[in-house]
Structures are given as C-alpha cells and as structure tokens.
Amino acid sequence: MSTHLPLRTCSGCGGVFVKRDLLRIARSPQGDLSLDLAGKKPGRGFYLCRRQLCLERALKNRNFEKKIGTRLPEELLMQLRESIKNGQEVEPCRRNESMN
Ligand SMILES: [Zn+2]
Numbered sequence: 001m002s003t004h005l006p007l008r009t010c011s012g013c014g015g016v017f018v019k020r021d022l023l024r025i026a027r028s029p030q031g032d033l034s035l036d037l038a039g040k041k042p043g044r045g046f047y048l049c050r051r052q053l054c055l056e057r058a059l060k061n062r063n064f065e066k067k068i069g070t071r072l073p074e075e076l077l078m079q080l081r082e083s084i085k086n087g088q089e090v091e092p093c094r095r096n097e098s099m100n
Pocket of ligand 1: 014049050
C-alpha cells in the first residue's frame, strides 16, 4: 500500500480514505460554504466518502455544525446528494472499527 498519498477521514463513517476519493466541503475565510471537487479551495474543510449513508449520518449527528459551526445550506446539500448519486462508492484504506 502506498503511504505517500494524503489521507482524510470521512465525517460520516470515520473511515480513512485517499483524499482525492472524498468529497470536500470547504468553508472559505469569508464563511462561504461550497463543494470543493478539486480539493484545492482555501479554508477549513471536511470530507465525505461517496455514500448516501455517510451524508445522512453526518447530518443526523450534526457533524457539519460541529466542524464548521454552521448548518449546510439546502443548495449545497442538493449538490452533495447529486455528486453522491452520480459518483462511485470508494473503498476506505482503513475503516473505523467503532463505527460501521
Ligand atoms: Zn463515509
């Protein structure tokens, strides 16, 4: 397994993934939230693997609010859902054993 790729944790399942496989939601220094498909926008961000389940779990657990201090706007949620629906599920490098 190559270890030089950047790894990030999914906010839904807690699994560890190669960064480029995840969806990134970025919060700009101005406080704007956006879907960051290239993974290059500045500011704080959090990550989701491409599973509907993870999005729903992160919403239910208020993981977004905890991480970025605000709720996701409806428009962004719709973009996320679309991306998940149109994308392929990705396999984690490492699963979080405490959260299935
Ligand atoms: Zn996940």
